[in-house]
Amino acid sequence: MEHANPMSHVDTADMTSDAPRYATAGDYVQLMKPRIMMLVVFTGLAGLVSAVGVTGVSVNPLMAAIATLAIALGSGAAGAINMWYDADIDAIMKRTSTRPIPLGAVPREEAIALGLVMSGVSVLLMWLASNAVAAALLALSIAYYGWFYTMLLKRRTPQNIVIGGAAGAFPPVIGWAVVTGSAPLDAWLLFVIIFFWTPPHFWALSLLAHGEYKKANVPMLPVTHGAKTTRNQILAYSLLLAPLALAPVLTGLGGIIYAAAAAVLGLVFVKLAVDVWRSDAGAVPVQPEGAKAAKRLFAFSILYLFLLFAALILEHGFGAYFAMPGI
Incomplete structure (x- = not known):
């Protein structure tokens, strides 16, 4: 004979929500x-x-x-x-x-x-x-x-x-x-590259999450100045970043591999920034095409920085065989 479960009327979701949450290593x-x-x-x-x-x-x-x-x-x-x-x-x-x-x-x-x-x-x-x-x-x-x-x-x-x-x-x-x-100067050139990379990288994300920042009262640029201004700023910083990333070539820090990587990656970065600038990314309500443009730029910006610095590791990891003389 089956016995009724005295807890059968209790919502298991409620039980889960009331359960203590213990920290894990993760x-x-x-x-x-x-x-x-x-x-x-x-x-x-x-x-x-x-x-x-x-x-x-x-x-x-x-x-x-x-x-x-x-x-x-x-x-x-x-x-x-x-x-x-x-x-x-x-x-x-x-x-x-x-x-x-x-x-x-x-x-x-x-x-x-x-x-x-x-x-x-x-x-x-x-x-x-x-x-x-x-x-x-x-x-x-x-x-x-x-x-x-x-x-x-x-x-x-x-x-x-x-x-x-x-x-x-x-x-x-x-x-x-x-x-x-x-x-020295070469070290600060790498600093400058990351410094100018950060705004377009993070503002692309901010365009996607501006509603969340507004709700939390965090004055991100899309919240305080609007999506259009943010898109303009993303393009401006991207246009500055692309040539700045080639500066290490002039000092000899970047060689042939780095120069090629910086040139190609810079062109792609600017192209994606232009796509964001032309789109309605950050619009309310969210428009799919604008959101896709912002997502593409955000995702590529991470790959951009990784590949740019990977080119330096590759060149200098092999004893700077590809180094170009300072100009």
Whole structure:
């Protein structure tokens, strides 16, 4: 004889929603923004390898690996601090509502503790593995993203991405300093490329999520100045980025492979930016063609930066056999 289940009238969805959410290892990894971390580490490695190729200075492989780990930890620390401070707006925006803190998996106090501890460990590791200059630059980059961008800029000005973009531009300079203990012009050229890449990259995403930013009261450019102005700015920065990316060729930092990559990738980037400019991306209600144009630019912008810096690693990783003389 079958017995009635006394819990059969209870909605299982309600039971699930009331169940405690325990943190997993994956939650702590997500707290450190691993996708951003991978790009940060890659550009930092490009700076390190380029410095070896240009200067001929040898680096102990173990020390180089530890320095690269320090860059990764520093990036993760800044990400954790950002998630700690932005937990309130992350909970409002659909795109970020599944992050560990809004889900209740990781308490805010744990996030800031993790961020601060990792900040100290990463800077100390960098100093021990390389030199004080690289450690100071790493500390500056963490403070720039975790404090200056996250706490001072993001909620106050539509230029938050422009000014705050410097935070993500430091890694190749740090990588260069690991090798030489200095930050020469070539290192800052790589900084400038990432700095000018950031606005069109992020504004393409902002056009897609402007409603979310408006709901969270974050003054992103599409919210404060409208979609048309944002599309104009995306095109302007893209037109500046394309020739700036060729500047390393003039100093001899970029060789034949880099020159070809920068030229082709720059043309594609500008073409996609023009497509966004001509579209109605960011329109309300959302128009499919405009959304597709913004998505294409956002996706390609990530590939653009990866391939551009991969070209440097390829050239200098082979001993700069393809290097061109400075002009």
